[in-house]
Amino acid sequence: AQKVTQAQTEISVVEKEDVTLDCVYETRDTTYYLFWYKQPPSGELVFLIRRNSFDEQNEISGRYSWNFQKSTSSFNFTITASQVVDSAVYFCALISSGSARQLTFGSGTQLTVLP
Amino acid sequence: DAGVTQSPTHLIKTRGQQVTLRCSPKSGHDTVSWYQQALGQGPQFIFQYYEEEERQRGNFPDRFSGHQFPNYSSELNVNALLLGDSALYLCASSPGSYNSPLHFGNGTRLTVT
Numbered sequence: 001a002q003k004v005t006q007a008q009t010e011i012s013v014v015e016k017e018d019v020t021l022d023c024v025y026e027t028r029d030t031t032y033y034l035f036w037y038k039q040p041p042s043g044e045l046v047f048l049i050r051r052n053s054f055d056e057q058n059e060i061s062g063r064y065s066w067n068f069q070k071s072t073s074s075f076n077f078t079i080t081a082s083q084v085v086d087s088a089v090y091f092c093a094l095i096s097s098g099s100a101r102q103l104t105f106g107s108g109t110q111l112t113v114l115p
Numbered sequence: 116d117a118g119v120t121q122s123p124t125h126l127i128k129t130r131g132q133q134v135t136l137r138c139s140p141k142s143g144h145d146t147v148s149w150y151q152q153a154l155g156q157g158p159q160f161i162f163q164y165y166e167e168e169e170r171q172r173g174n175f176p177d178r179f180s181g182h183q184f185p186n187y188s189s190e191l192n193v194n195a196l197l198l199g200d201s202a203l204y205l206c207a208s209s210p211g212s213y214n215s216p217l218h219f220g221n222g223t224r225l226t227v228t
Binding site: 004033035037042043044045046047050052091093095097101102103104105106107108 | 146148155156157158159160163170171173203205207213214216217218219220221222224
């Protein structure tokens with residue numbers, strides 16, 4: 001069985017602050033992929049990043065960065081200099097070779113960026 | 116290039132009725148997955164279709180069934196609706212490899228009264 005935990009239900013920050021969203025995962029498989037998705041009020045889930053279990057290199061994309069640590073089974077997401085448009089629900093998700101086609105999502109973190 | 120499209124956007128049904136939701140995948144994608152997202156929760160996997168066959172199923176009862184057509188579009192059917200079936204139903208498409216990022220539609224908001 002696999003599991004994704006996002007302990008932060010809601011986070012509120014003021015614009016330009018940095019914010020980190022936590023994600024902890026569980027899987028027995030050695031080959032797996034981790035994802036982050038953003039869900040704005042419109043409902044559509046927007047893909048942000050995919051990381052495989054063999055690549056622990058951190059990644060930066062503009063104001064977004066991701067820290068993958070296998071030792072702690074964490075895949076955290078940081079937004080630097082947050083903006084109001086970043087307000088959304090963010091989901092961390094996991095798929096493994098053993099789970100075949102089933103992408104398992106965390107419960108999400110509601111991020112509100114105040115002007 | 117159109118993304119994943121779902122219809123209808125919203126739907127209100129009465130307990131015990133049946134409902135059909137529709138999805139057209141992103142161009143070039145041959146695999147369609149359906150997810151149920153209850154309010155305040157993450158999406159839960161219902162099933163996945165590939166080559167017109169159900170390839171994998173999540174922990175949902177047989178009241179939930181689906182179909183995929185030769186043009187890769189898909190339908191989700193739910194029979195004998197329960198109040199607990201009220202949720203956002205999301206369709207996602209992908210090019211087939213299990214680790215490919217899923218592309219989601221805007222969803223169908225189903226309310227069962």
